[in-house]
Amino acid sequence: MTPEQFLRSLHADTYESKPPDWEIDWADAPLTYKLYRRLPVIPLCPEVPLTLRRDGPPPSGPDLETVGYMLWHAYGVARLSQYPLDRSANPSIGPLQMYRRFVPSGGGLYPNELYIYLKTTEAPNGVYHYDAAHHRLVLLREGVFDSFLSRALGNRCDISGCFGAVFVSVMFWKNFYKYHNFAYRLQGLDTGVLIGHLLESAKRFGFESGAYYQFLDRAVNHLLGVSDQEESVYAVIPLSTKPTAAWFRQATVGMEADSAIQLCRELPMVRHEHYVRSQNIKEYPMLIRMNEASMQDAAASFRQAGRATHADTGIQAAYMPFVKRLSCDLASYCRSRYSPESDFVLRRVSQQDLAALLQETTASFSSVYSDLNSPGEHPASRLSLYCSVYNVEGVPDGAYRYDGTAHMLRRVLPGDHRLRLQKGMSLDNVNLFQVPLCFHVAGDRNYNQPELGYRGYRIQQMEAGMLVQRLLFAASAVGMGGRPLLGYDPAVCDELYNLADQKKTTLIQIPIGHYRGRPRLEGSLHT
Numbered sequence: 323m324t325p326e327q328f329l330r331s332l333h334a335d336t337y338e339s340k341p342p343d344w345e346i347d348w349a350d351a352p353l354t355y356k357l358y359r360r361l362p363v364i365p366l367c368p369e370v371p372l373t374l375r376r377d378g379p380p381p382s383g384p385d386l387e388t389v390g391y392m393l394w395h396a397y398g399v400a401r402l403s404q405y406p407l408d409r410s411a412n413p414s415i416g417p418l419q420m421y422r423r424f425v426p427s428g429g430g431l432y433p434n435e436l437y438i439y440l441k442t443t444e445a446p447n448g449v450y451h452y453d454a455a456h457h458r459l460v461l462l463r464e465g466v467f468d469s470f471l472s473r474a475l476g477n478r479c480d481i482s483g484c485f486g487a488v489f490v491s492v493m494f495w496k497n498f499y500k501y502h503n504f505a506y507r508l509q510g511l512d513t514g515v516l517i518g519h520l521l522e523s524a525k526r527f528g529f530e531s532g533a534y535y536q537f538l539d540r541a542v543n544h545l546l547g548v549s550d551q552e553e554s555v556y557a558v559i560p561l562s563t564k565p566t567a568a569w570f571r572q573a574t575v576g577m578e579a580d581s582a583i584q585l586c587r588e589l590p591m592v593r594h595e596h597y598v599r600s601q602n603i604k605e606y607p608m609l610i611r612m613n614e615a616s617m618q619d620a621a622a623s624f625r626q627a628g629r630a631t632h633a634d635t636g637i638q639a640a641y642m643p644f645v646k647r648l649s650c651d652l653a654s655y656c657r658s659r660y661s662p663e664s665d666f667v668l669r670r671v672s673q674q675d676l677a678a679l680l681q682e683t684t685a686s687f688s689s690v691y692s693d694l695n696s697p698g699e700h701p702a703s704r705l706s707l708y709c710s711v712y713n714v715e716g717v718p719d720g721a722y723r724y725d726g727t728a729h730m731l732r733r734v735l736p737g738d739h740r741l742r743l744q745k746g747m748s749l750d751n752v753n754l755f756q757v758p759l760c761f762h763v764a765g766d767r768n769y770n771q772p773e774l775g776y777r778g779y780r781i782q783q784m785e786a787g788m789l790v791q792r793l794l795f796a797a798s799a800v801g802m803g804g805r806p807l808l809g810y811d812p813a814v815c816d817e818l819y820n821l822a823d824q825k826k827t828t829l830i831q832i833p834i835g836h837y838r839g840r841p842r843l844e845g846s847l848h849t
Contacts, residue, residue, distance in 0.1 A: 323608065329612075332506065333507075341502065344502050347499070350499075352496050353598055354496065355453070356451065356453075356597075359596065361462065363458050367391070371391060374526040384442065384529065390457070392523050393438070394457055395523045395656060396424075396519055397454055398457055400422065400847055401421075404418065405417060425515050426661055426794065428501070428511070429501070433497045433509050434491060434509075434513055436490060437450065438450050439486050440486040447465060448461055448464035449462045467545060470589065474545070475693075476537070480569040484564075487561060488520060489542065489557075490516060491546070491556065494552060494610070507808070510787065511808075511829075513784050515787040515791045517559065518687075518789075519791050526652050528563065530563065531559050531560060531691075532691030533692045535692070537618065541582045579620065579622065612776065616776045618777065632706065638733040640717045640718070640722070640730060641729070641730045648799045655798050659795075661803065661805045662752075662804075666752065666805075666835050668713065670713050673715045676717065679759075679793075679797055682792070682799065683793045683796045684724070686796075687792045694781070707762075708721065708722065708723050708764055708828070709731070709759055709761045710760040711731070712759075713758045717731065718733070719738045734820060740754045743814065745814070746813075746815065747807075747811075757835045760831065760832070760833045761833075762819070762829075763828065764827065764828050765785075767825045769782040770782065793834070803835070803836075804833065804834040806830055806832050812827055
């Protein structure tokens with residue numbers, strides 16, 4: 323199967339990417355976190371703050387305690403949930419127990435890992451792994467690597483102006499064991515959701531940040547000491563207390579750019595023992611092949627992505643009222659976020675709440691600095707937000723595209739489309755007749771391949787994941803819940819919004835509405 327065929331199969335039919343005889347070995351499932359062995363560790367303060375408001379006072383500086391708080395809110399193992407299961411078929415079955423983090427993840431498998439290059443007086447300078455299970459840092463490589471990392475980013479970032487950088491990686495086996503090749507699509511989306519949450523967490527602690535999706539992969543993996551046969555970095559997030567404009571650059575400047583091979587020769591290879599629990603790790607050749615096809619070995623391959631265009635028909639539109647930005651407590655959102663499934667409850671949605679949801683989603687998303695944009699260009703320009711609306715005050719039922727510039731819903735097709743969307747579901751885990759808002763994130767069908775190659779696909783998935791995270795955040799702030807779904811037929815949604823003519827496709831479906839929480843026991847894992 324060629325890479326083009328592989329990527330098409332991921333969107334055409336979620337079941338095509340999984341062999342018919344694929345069996346999940348639940349007993350040999352990997353851990354949802356990586357555990358390094360016999361390395362120096364630095365415990366992080368467990369007394370995390372339980373209020374993180376946007377308008378709150380920023381911390382005094384990037385001390386180790388504050389960095390630990392940020393990492394915990396971004397990706398720490400934060401709570402234990404226990405759900406009762408139907409015992410009618412098997413009376414001996416016990417409750418489902420899961421360790422959860424604040425970010426949603428496909429199947430609750432959390433395929434990502436966080437690493438951080440940290441320069442602080444309270445710990446040795448160097449590269450660390452964030453041990454989410456124990457809320458501590460594990461030292462992987464000691465030293466100052468400003469020059470190495472700046473060159474790995476193509477001299478587009480002055481790392482000396484940052485106190486550190488977070489690396490977001492993907493461990494292929496962690497969700498391949500369940501989803502087979504479909505894991506490739508999930509990993510990009512999960513990574514984007516995590517990046518969005520990490521950037522928001524950094525902001526609440528007074529840190530400036532941005533997202534680099536393009537870098538010399540082999541050099542960055544070499545710095546961390548990870549094997550790209552089992553894990554690879556997808557994004558680099560510098561952290562600073564200085565304004566972003568002081569260190570974030572869009573173009574290669576300064577010295578002649580190095581290649582990945584040249585950089586790898588500067589540092590000795592390190593490989594550290596780690597534990598994943600699985601005893602029988604199956605091969606995943608297509609994931610490795612796609613990762614290799616997406617790698618960049620020279621800064622000359624770094625590109626900026628184009629803007630999306632829209633071909634709206636007709637003049638029907640629903641203007642949204644401008645409302646105040648939501649003053650959201652991030653910590654409260656983290657604790658209260660809920661992904662409804664069969665527990666959506668249909669209630670009328672006010673126009674004010676819909677306007678606040680749309681406005682907050684696009685405003686927070688468009689403030690992200692990225693190496694894909696020209697100065698002043700918003701990342702949202704590469705993605706489009708569509709919505710099927712039902713029972714919303716002041717908005718006729720129909721399928722719409724949200725125009726963030728004009729803050730309006732441009733109608734594509736009038737009517738109640740819940741039956742069409744329900745028939746397009748491959749799983750009946752959500753009753754869309756109980757959902758007033760069904761959002762769809764759409765992007766270029768060819769994932770900006772002319773500019774970004776196969777790397778464009780995973781970048782598109784990451785940006786879609788970031789937008790989903792902002793949408794879920796805003797939904798929670800107005801008292802609703804959202805459920806990201808990939809178990810749907812994209813052709814049904816593409817036809818609904820007339821996307822084929824625009825060479826776009828829907829990337830993910832997110833029903834949003836009110837809900838009645840199902841019974842569960844839940845406890846927080848913090849001091």
